[in-house]
Amino acid sequence: MTELAYLADGPAGYVRSFRARITALPPGAVVLDRTYFYPGGGGQPPDRGALRPVGTDVEVEVVDAARSGAAVLHRLRRGRPGALALTVGAEVDGTVDWERRYRHMRLHTGQHLVSALLFARHGLRTSRASLAGSSATIDLEGPLPIGAVPDLSDAVGAAVRRGRPVTIRYLPRAEWEARLPAPRSGLVPLPPRVDPVRIVEIEAEDACPCGGTHLRSTGEIGTIRLEEGAAPADRARILLTLGDPEATVPPA
Numbered sequence: 001m002t003e004l005a006y007l008a009d010g011p012a013g014y015v016r017s018f019r020a021r022i023t024a025l026p027p028g029a030v031v032l033d034r035t036y037f038y039p040g041g042g043g044q045p046p047d048r049g050a051l052r053p054v055g056t057d058v059e060v061e062v063v064d065a066a067r068s069g070a071a072v073l074h075r076l077r078r079g080r081p082g083a084l085a086l087t088v089g090a091e092v093d094g095t096v097d098w099e100r101r102y103r104h105m106r107l108h109t110g111q112h113l114v115s116a117l118l119f120a121r122h123g124l125r126t127s128r129a130s131l132a133g134s135s136a137t138i139d140l141e142g143p144l145p146i147g148a149v150p151d152l153s154d155a156v157g158a159a160v161r162r163g164r165p166v167t168i169r170y171l172p173r174a175e176w177e178a179r180l181p182a183p184r185s186g187l188v189p190l191p192p193r194v195d196p197v198r199i200v201e202i203e204a205e206d207a208c209p210c211g212g213t214h215l216r217s218t219g220e221i222g223t224i225r226l227e228e229g230a231a232p233a234d235r236a237r238i239l240l241t242l243g244d245p246e247a248t249v250p251p252a
């Protein structure tokens with residue numbers, strides 16, 4: 001079993017290096033007792049990075065991370081002889097590819113904000129969202145009213161300038177469902193076994209269940225560009241692009 005250390009509130013989402021112990025070595029992968037590598041899910045791609053056995057200068061590249069039951073598999077680049085320095089029980093220092101991960105955090109928090117604004121202003125639910133590179137795609141259950149995109153861009157810009165705090169907390173599922181407004185995302189219900197529920201809250205803007213990694217403040221989203229993408233007539237698609245994908249990475 002791997003403790004999913006990135007799930008905690010506050011600084012946990014910003015941890016980019018950590019020490020952990022190897023608990024298993026399935027073919028081509030490493031399982032740790034705890035990890036800050038995001039194993040993918042909810043449209044956010046898995047992290048990449050490196051593992052270095054403590055006391056060595058061998059660096060093993062992690063090209064993918066994935067859930068496998070209660071464990072996270074850190075998949076290694078094939079054919080790296082350095083992987084031989086890994087043994088069950090040994091400690092490693094893990095390093096997350098931070099520039100890539102931080103872009104995902106900015107896009108993911110930006111997507112929550114845009115989805116919340118679309119629902120609040122137009123009653124439009126997000127059916128699917130995915131992030132890749134420096135852009136995100138948000139698919140909506142209905143068409144966009146004329147003029148919605150410029151109006152949305154202004155509202156996003158205002159929320160970014162205000163620097164709304166973003167917090168993570170866990171609520172018993174019954175409590176969350178009792179206070180739930182109309183669900184924002186109609187097509188992705190929570191699996192029945194999820195309890196408690198991890199709620200990502202953007203102050204005054206949004207609260208929704210999510211297992212992804214997020215910013216501490218909407219201010220860190222920075223400049224984003226919104227445009228309408230091609231979609232069937234009764235649907236809509238919003239493309240969200242980071243205006244400055246190489247924006248300053250805050251200190252750990």
Ligand SMILES: [Zn+2]
Pocket residue numbers: 042108112209210211212
């Ligand atoms: Zn999310």
